[in-house]
Amino acid sequence: xxxxLLAWLRGDVSASALDRERNRCVDAYDLVEQLPNGAARxxxxxxxxxxxxxxxxxAAAAAPPYVPEETVALALASYRLAADCLEVARxxxxxxxxxxxxxxxxxxxxxxxxxxxxxxxxxxxxxxFELHDEHAPELARLDARRSAVDGFWIEHAPxxxxxxxGDALVVGIDEAYALGRRLFETGES
Amino acid sequence: xxxxxxxxxxxxxxxxxxxLYVSKTALPSWRQGRGGAxxxxxxxxxxxxxxxxxxxxxxxxxxxxxxPLLRFVVLLxxxxxxxxxxxxxxxxxxxxxxxxxxxxxxxxxxxxxLVLDEIVAGLAAxxxxxxxxxxxSGRESD
Numbered sequence: 001x002x003x004x005l006l007a008w009l010r011g012d013v014s015a016s017a018l019d020r021e022r023n024r025c026v027d028a029y030d031l032v033e034q035l036p037n038g039a040a041r042x043x044x045x046x047x048x049x050x051x052x053x054x055x056x057x058x059a060a061a062a063a064p065p066y067v068p069e070e071t072v073a074l075a076l077a078s079y080r081l082a083a084d085c086l087e088v089a090r091x092x093x094x095x096x097x098x099x100x101x102x103x104x105x106x107x108x109x110x111x112x113x114x115x116x117x118x119x120x121x122x123x124x125x126x127x128x129f130e131l132h133d134e135h136a137p138e139l140a141r142l143d144a145r146r147s148a149v150d151g152f153w154i155e156h157a158p159x160x161x162x163x164x165x166g167d168a169l170v171v172g173i174d175e176a177y178a179l180g181r182r183l184f185e186t187g188e189s
Numbered sequence: 190x191x192x193x194x195x196x197x198x199x200x201x202x203x204x205x206x207x208x209l210y211v212s213k214t215a216l217p218s219w220r221q222g223r224g225g226a227x228x229x230x231x232x233x234x235x236x237x238x239x240x241x242x243x244x245x246x247x248x249x250x251x252x253x254x255x256x257p258l259l260r261f262v263v264l265l266x267x268x269x270x271x272x273x274x275x276x277x278x279x280x281x282x283x284x285x286x287x288x289x290x291x292x293x294x295x296x297x298x299x300x301x302x303l304v305l306d307e308i309v310a311g312l313a314a315x316x317x318x319x320x321x322x323x324x325x326s327g328r329e330s331d
Binding site for chain 1: 215271274275276277293295297322324326
């Protein structure tokens with residue numbers, strides 16, 4: 001209750017403000033499963049990854065349904081890009097963004113880090129399943145990022161450490177996003 | 190681990206003497222206000238200035254000493270508690286001569302000695318290293 005009150009006083013935004021954008025890309029989870037490998041599936045993967053990223057960030061907020069403004073901004077951008085990617089997957093044409101959207105500040109809060117970490121784990125799990133091997137060589141770089149994050153993951157981390165963890169997670173999520181696009185575009189998996 | 194006693198000392202190839210401090214507490218910065226009676230660009234009136242002198246001195250003492258000290262004393266316990274509840278450890282490399290320079294790394298309990306070894310080896314070779322087990326934050330401003 002106190003956390004909710006503080007969130008409201010901080011000016012955090014209700015997660016329901018994201019519903020409209022989220023509903024536009026809700027098919028991403030199914031579409032990436034249904035399509036055969038190729039450009040359309042690569043776009044569906046991008047939509048899936050962007051939606052997963054946004055969903056995990058919103059779910060990790062400490063005082064639901066309130067979500068910090070900066071998290072909302074990034075989730076909103078992710079949902080919008082995911083919807084664009086879904087259009088590319090369904091109809092062809094258009095452009096798939098080269099990377100997920102960026103944060104506006106360098107240091108992440110604990111909740112944002114939790115959301116990013118869960119997003120990276122989810123993308124890693126999906127890719128490992130697709131590669132039929134949790135330890136596939138293609139995943140080595142992602143595993144290295146996750147190890148780096150684990151190495152610094154402590155309670156009450158100061159800004160310096162949260163900054164480093166956030167950087168490692170951003171790079172890891174970028175790499176997972178790019179790896180999935182390559183795998184599903186070329187069908188190498 | 191102590192705030193006032195260096196954990197290691199090292200001399201660089203150019204003779205630079207570095208002291209490495211290990212601490213869990215990030216001391217609050219010393220922020221001075223503006224001392225004195227402000228801007229006198231419009232000229233001086235000697236009689237007026239003489240009357241204002243005690244006020245100027247009081248203002249200077251407040252801005253340069255008392256206010257920063259009060260801020261420091263209030264924030265210090267918060268900094269100590271914050272440091273104690275975290276596993277993060279700060280390593281500061283301080284050089285006092287010819288100019289004061291402070292570089293900061295942050296690591297976690299259990300990696301301190303390893304990181305210190307790497308920093309010391311780097312400084313001895315004249316380099317600022319970026320150990321894998323630490324976050325290098327660069328030059329600290331006082």
